[in-house]
């Protein structure tokens with residue numbers, strides 16, 4: 001399913017002029033099926049407000065633009081949000097805080113029961129097993145444990161299993177790597193990459209971390225003051241260091257290195273992934289040696 005937002009605006013506390021906050025102002029953005037799409041921007045730039053529109057958690061206001069996701073028209077009063085939510089899974093920051101059931105099995109099954117009243121116990125069992133194994137946990141060993149006895153990393157995985165259990169086509173994650181140590185972050189990103197390869201067609205990742213975006217995303221958008229400032233491949237959006245700096249944003253470490261090397265005459269024109277950068281650098285060194 002392709003996502004297309006057109007001129008999307010959103011105001012918090014619209015009824016009060018003094019308190020009104022224009023969180024989004026005319027956001028037009030297309031996210032293609034198959035994208036691993038990054039959303040970056042300073043705190044308060046509208047990222048969370050934007051992604052909460054994508055499964056109808058925030059409804060589109062009157063004369064506030066539109067969103068189409070596949071066949072779903074989210075501005076239409078008759079839009080079937082329940083079925084949309086099974087197809088657009090949403091993972092919030094610190095998702096483990098939303099765990100609540102007595103067993104891992106029941107926690108993961110909850111979403112499925114909720115979306116699908118007539119589903120058989122047998123089907124639930126096999127779908128819960130599928131999603132727990134997809135997030136890299138051993139189903140038989142973990143199914144009867146309380147979510148609260150798990151480690152932090154395991155909890156986060158179980159929370160994600162509870163979202164992918166409906167087999168969504170689109171998975172939206174709002175700052176999902178927050179609070180993880182570097183190793184935890186790396187493992188988490190490799191989990192997302194695996195899911196993107198084999199299970200979820202489109203991933204949308206809200207992130208503060210430019211290295212995560214350059215390493216994983218096919219395309220990304222920079223939000224600022226409720227608007228989309230630029231959209232493109234990581235290579236394209238990270239090309240203007242000064243602009244990013246003026247927004248209080250970093251660039252990926254590979255982009256810094258490319259810039260520094262340019263000043264000494266080494267031109268590495270990579271895709272800004274670490275492997276891509278190293279390849280480009282070694283190629284340049286080989287040329288200099290010749």
Ligand code: ADP
Nearest residue numbers: 012021023041042043044045046047048049050
């Ligand atoms: P981000 O996720 O990029 O940090 P948000 O979408 O959370 O940005 O916020 C965009 C703007 O809307 C900010 O100015 C923020 O203070 C404001 N905002 C967010 N949530 C609410 C809310 N529930 N009530 C009022 N204002 C809000």
Ligand code: MG
Nearest residue numbers: 047048049174
């Ligand atoms: Mg946010």
